[in-house]
Amino acid sequence: MTAAFRSRRVLATSAAVVALLLAVLLSLAVGARPIAPGTVLDALLHGGTGDDAEVVRQLRIPRTVIGLMVGAALALAGTALQGITRNPIADPGILGISQGSSVAVVLAIAFLGVHSLSGYVWFAFAGAALASVAVYAIASSGRGGATPVKLALGGAAINALLLSVTTGVLTTKAAALDEFRFWQIGSLDGRDAATIGQIWPFLLLGAVLVLSVARGLDALALGEDVAKGLGQKVATVRIVGGLGATVLTGAAVAAAGPIAFVGLAVPHIARAVVGSDHRWVLPMAALIGPVMVLVADVAGRIVFPPGEVPAGVMTALIGVPFLVTLVRRKAVPA
Amino acid sequence: MTRLTARGLTLAYENRVVVEDLDLEVPDGKVTVIVGPNACGKSTTLRALGRLLKPVRGAVLLDGEELAKLPTKRIARSIGLLPQTPVAPEAITVADLVARGRQPHQAWWKQWSEEDERAVTEAMARTDVAALADRSVDELSGGQRQRVWIAMALAQETDLLLLDEPTTYLDIAHQVEVLDLVRRLNRTRGRTVVLVLHDLNQAARYADHLIAMKAGRVVAQGAPAEIVTDAMVRDVFGLPAVVVPDPVTGSPLVVPGAPWDAAVSSDAP
Amino acid sequence: MSLTEKAPAAVARPGATRPAGYGLVRTGPASFLVHRRSVLAAAVLLLLLAAVSVAYLCVGERTIAPGEVLTILTGGDSPAAFVVEELRAPRLVTALAVGAAFGIAGALIQTVARNPLASPDIIGISQGAGAVTVAAMTFGLASYTVLPYLSIAGGVLAAALVYVFAWRGGLHATRFVLIGIGFAIALRSLITLFMTKGDFLVAQQAQIWLTGSLNGRGWEESAPVRWTLLLMLPAVLWAARAQRTVSLDDATATALGVRLGRVRLGLVAVGVVLASVATGVAGPVDFVALLAPQIARRVTRTAQIPLFCSALLGALIVTAADLIGRRLFSPVELPVGVLTAAVGAPYLIWLIVRSRTGEKA
Numbered sequence: 028m029t030a031a032f033r034s035r036r037v038l039a040t041s042a043a044v045v046a047l048l049l050a051v052l053l054s055l056a057v058g059a060r061p062i063a064p065g066t067v068l069d070a071l072l073h074g075g076t077g078d079d080a081e082v083v084r085q086l087r088i089p090r091t092v093i094g095l096m097v098g099a100a101l102a103l104a105g106t107a108l109q110g111i112t113r114n115p116i117a118d119p120g121i122l123g124i125s126q127g128s129s130v131a132v133v134l135a136i137a138f139l140g141v142h143s144l145s146g147y148v149w150f151a152f153a154g155a156a157l158a159s160v161a162v163y164a165i166a167s168s169g170r171g172g173a174t175p176v177k178l179a180l181g182g183a184a185i186n187a188l189l190l191s192v193t194t195g196v197l198t199t200k201a202a203a204l205d206e207f208r209f210w211q212i213g214s215l216d217g218r219d220a221a222t223i224g225q226i227w228p229f230l231l232l233g234a235v236l237v238l239s240v241a242r243g244l245d246a247l248a249l250g251e252d253v254a255k256g257l258g259q260k261v262a263t264v265r266i267v268g269g270l271g272a273t274v275l276t277g278a279a280v281a282a283a284g285p286i287a288f289v290g291l292a293v294p295h296i297a298r299a300v301v302g303s304d305h306r307w308v309l310p311m312a313a314l315i316g317p318v319m320v321l322v323a324d325v326a327g328r329i330v331f332p333p334g335e336v337p338a339g340v341m342t343a344l345i346g347v348p349f350l351v352t353l354v355r356r357k358a359v360p361a
Numbered sequence: 362m363t364r365l366t367a368r369g370l371t372l373a374y375e376n377r378v379v380v381e382d383l384d385l386e387v388p389d390g391k392v393t394v395i396v397g398p399n400a401c402g403k404s405t406t407l408r409a410l411g412r413l414l415k416p417v418r419g420a421v422l423l424d425g426e427e428l429a430k431l432p433t434k435r436i437a438r439s440i441g442l443l444p445q446t447p448v449a450p451e452a453i454t455v456a457d458l459v460a461r462g463r464q465p466h467q468a469w470w471k472q473w474s475e476e477d478e479r480a481v482t483e484a485m486a487r488t489d490v491a492a493l494a495d496r497s498v499d500e501l502s503g504g505q506r507q508r509v510w511i512a513m514a515l516a517q518e519t520d521l522l523l524l525d526e527p528t529t530y531l532d533i534a535h536q537v538e539v540l541d542l543v544r545r546l547n548r549t550r551g552r553t554v555v556l557v558l559h560d561l562n563q564a565a566r567y568a569d570h571l572i573a574m575k576a577g578r579v580v581a582q583g584a585p586a587e588i589v590t591d592a593m594v595r596d597v598f599g600l601p602a603v604v605v606p607d608p609v610t611g612s613p614l615v616v617p618g619a620p621w622d623a624a625v626s627s628d629a630p
Numbered sequence: 631m632s633l634t635e636k637a638p639a640a641v642a643r644p645g646a647t648r649p650a651g652y653g654l655v656r657t658g659p660a661s662f663l664v665h666r667r668s669v670l671a672a673a674v675l676l677l678l679l680a681a682v683s684v685a686y687l688c689v690g691e692r693t694i695a696p697g698e699v700l701t702i703l704t705g706g707d708s709p710a711a712f713v714v715e716e717l718r719a720p721r722l723v724t725a726l727a728v729g730a731a732f733g734i735a736g737a738l739i740q741t742v743a744r745n746p747l748a749s750p751d752i753i754g755i756s757q758g759a760g761a762v763t764v765a766a767m768t769f770g771l772a773s774y775t776v777l778p779y780l781s782i783a784g785g786v787l788a789a790a791l792v793y794v795f796a797w798r799g800g801l802h803a804t805r806f807v808l809i810g811i812g813f814a815i816a817l818r819s820l821i822t823l824f825m826t827k828g829d830f831l832v833a834q835q836a837q838i839w840l841t842g843s844l845n846g847r848g849w850e851e852s853a854p855v856r857w858t859l860l861l862m863l864p865a866v867l868w869a870a871r872a873q874r875t876v877s878l879d880d881a882t883a884t885a886l887g888v889r890l891g892r893v894r895l896g897l898v899a900v901g902v903v904l905a906s907v908a909t910g911v912a913g914p915v916d917f918v919a920l921l922a923p924q925i926a927r928r929v930t931r932t933a934q935i936p937l938f939c940s941a942l943l944g945a946l947i948v949t950a951a952d953l954i955g956r957r958l959f960s961p962v963e964l965p966v967g968v969l970t971a972a973v974g975a976p977y978l979i980w981l982i983v984r985s986r987t988g989e990k991a
Contacts, residue, residue, distance in 0.1 A: 408881070411885055412884075413881055413884055413885065433884070433887050433888075433889055434887035435887075436887065437885065437886050437887025438887070440885075441885065442881070442885035443882070443885070444879070444881035444882055444885070446879070447878070447879055447881070447882045448878065448879035448882070449878065450877040450878065450933045450934065451933065452933055453933040454649065454650055456648070456649050456650060457649040457650070457933065460648070460649050461874075461878065461886065462886070464875065464886045464887060464888070465886055465887040469868075469871055470660045470661075470662075471659065471660060471661055472661050472662050472663045473648060473652075473654055473656075473661045473662075473663045474656075474659070474661050478648060481648075494650075495650050517886070
């Protein structure tokens with residue numbers, strides 16, 4: 028590894044930090060009510076008063092922080108999933124894991140009368156876990172094991188399955204529909220500040236789990252047999268990494284609803300910039316993920332004023348061209 | 362006399378040129394073998410001869426007409442090609458797979474003529490897979506499966522047969538079987554066969570006409586006895602070797618230099 | 631086993647090299663292969679379908695005896711004629727047509743995608759139709775008579791986009807599937823967005839449409855799918871034969887003279903049109919397109935998916951599901967999509983469980 032490469036990595040990471048700070052500033056300043064950066068800083072640092080400062084503090088800071096957390100969580104989860112499944116298009120949305128969380132939440136809302144975040148976050152985890160296991164099992168059947176296409180199809184099948192459960196519930200329970208239709212759209216809007224306090228422990232746990240298997244993911248990238256030859260306990264790496272990804276996905280979905288494609292695109296961007304050593308890729312992903320989510324959120328705020336396009340829709344609209352390019356470049360082995 | 366020729370053929374994958382400005386003639390009624398080191402373009406050339414790959418420049422000609430301009434079904438009645446790793450649908454039986462070879466001769470109203478039946482029966486008899494007719498292809502051994510694929514190509518009843526590395530993954534007994542079968546087809550039926558082989562000695566044994574390629578160009582061609590020499594092997598494969606007559610057939614036998622030996626080697630620790 | 635001296639294995643039965651299980655019909659130069667088991671299966675399915683159809687017409691708020699139903703169908707007069715002819719028969723025909731269309735579409739998409747888990751929903755057709763429909767409902771863009779045609783357009787457009795983006799010197803199954811899944815997810819997010827933009831009643835209607843329902847689908851409403859099936863019959867017959875040729879690997883198929891690019895496009899086009907039209911009429915009825923072809927293939931035990939049996943099974947599933955949905959919690963009607971999901975979901979789970987025991991999917 029050349030010195031040039033090493034310094035490039037450091038440079039890239041610093042650039043990412045700067046980008047993140049800018050994104051945060053944007054997120055705090057831009058909106059239906061544009062606020063000058065100066066006022067923003069004033070509100071943050073000097074406890075300024077006035078309507079603008081209130082908007083910053085009450086609405087935008089929580090929104091931005093949630094965007095940060097969700098972006099980081101999904102990016103880390105996506106990186107872990109891509110490493111574990113050795114599949115460049117793995118992503119919590121494509122593999123049906125986000126949908127698993129959604130279904131669990133809708134069931135909790137409809138049948139168990141759970142209406143608070145701290146209540147249904149546990150369901151979100153359970154749903155994510157069950158979905159991951161199911162997808163892996165269904166994709167590993169037949170010849171060839173869990174190839175990328177089979178995994179994607181397995182995810183789509185699980186998605187369809189879970190979606191039908193959701194629609195079945197929503198068709199029969201009208202009250203649930205009214206609450207759920209707003210929840211199921213991945214959005215940073217209307218999420219409450221209390222969410223932050225409830226989510227961050229899970230985020231931390233998931234991040235620790237994923238970071239702990241960084242070396243294992245590096246080895247796994249060389250192939251299962253090679254990894255074993257290098258002394259890695261492949262099953263442990265998969266389980267711990269999978270657990271981390273599940274916790275992160277569950278937390279993110281519980282906080283902001285299902286936001287797709289962040290977990291798909293960000294790991295690729297991170298790898299393109301800092302190479303494939305997961306000890307660098309993971310932190311980079313954790314920096315770029317929030318940038319993507321916050322930028323999407325900001326774009327959604329200004330694209331059709333005065334209405335907002337939710338971040339989840341914006342990431343999907345950006346993510347699809349990304350996926351198309353990736354697949355067309357034959358970056359995905361059949 | 363040559364029905365199948367290539368003129369000024371340039372072949373590329375994506376933007377990577379693999380074969381450049383190649384001229385080649387496949388002599389009729391003979392067994393032609395293409396050899397060369399890895400990535401020299403031999404498989405690529407064969408695929409182009411079988412119109413699986415469109416040339417960037419130049420053309421492949423069949424009976425004087427450009428392949429690219431001929432209807433694909435017509436080509437399929439004249440040229441049969443067996444690729445390196447053919448894939449059969451799950452759970453297909455041997456008879457069914459061999460029967461697929463008759464597709465170029467069939468139509469929606471002519472789904473199983475007497476011709477078809479005869480061709481398939483003969484093909485299966487000649488490759489000795491008739492007893493396996495109702496077995497599932499997935500269950501067969503590597504050697505049996507390869508014979509079934511060859512039977513399919515035979516059932517196609519083409520004058521020209523192109524085989525891309527038909528002996529890979531087979532043990533030596535089966536390799537010899539397949540090559541003997543190819544020779545019989547050629548000698549008894551006069552079929553023109555073109556093979557890509559990676560084993561130079563097998564190629565020297567079975568080829569009537571040998572073509573050695575390197576880096577996308579033809580380096581030498583002719584009868585094995587004439588072109589397989591120490592110099593050619595060193596030039597094309599980068600291998601120091603000694604060429605002696607094969608004790609059984611008399612064809613050239615390539616014997617590599619002595620294996621690495623600490624006592625003799627100059628890079629001893 | 632040596633080739634040289636062994637006597638060729640005795641060809642035990644006449645025509646032993648003909649693919650097993652096929653009967654041969656030869657008249658002069660023409661010859662036709664008929665798969666016996668498929669014919670048998672089709673006959674059984676037709677009988678089942680007839681029985682379920684009669685049951686469909688008998689059962690309802692007012693139960694009508696089968697004998698009376700048959701009288702009405704054969705033109706006789708009866709006090710129940712109105713109910714049967716004006717209310718139930720049109721909906722039955724819709725169910726049959728929609729089911730058949732989904733069955734065929736599923737079979738073709740699975741063949742081209744080379745995977746039993748592929749279905750029109752996963753390549754964006756349902757989502758394309760859904761996005762257009764929900765948008766139209768939410769923003770009041772079209773009347774209810776025009777809506778089905780908008781849905782059809784949405785489905786076809788989505789699939790066309792997927793095809794265009796996946797095409798690169800040919801259509802590869804993997805690219806097609808992956809890009810389709812991506813589009814499906816993106817369109818799905820659009821649908822959820824639109825669902826929040828209207829009032830609750832509209833959302834409820836949209837939700838029911840999204841589940842797949844035959845309610846209120848009578849003679850007129852089913853016109854698109856009936857006509858399409860009729861007009862596409864030659865294409866479907868072509869597809870039934872062409873299907874066989876794309877199941878080998880690309881190189882071998884091309885070597886056998888198959889124009890892979892065209893054949894795949896043709897198969898996909900037929901599948902897309904049928905799925906889009908069926909979705910336009912009844913909404914995305916889950917799982918029929920996934921289930922019917924796989925069950926059909928297991929029944930006929932052929933290497934490729936039988937189109938005719940898939941169509942029959944699709945019709946059977948939808949009709950039976952709607953029948954049960956109408957009566958189960960009577961007088962409340964369950965949309966047919968809920969019932970098909972109720973069957974489809976366990977099937978998927980069974981697939982998963984079966985895979986754990988190491989069997990091939």
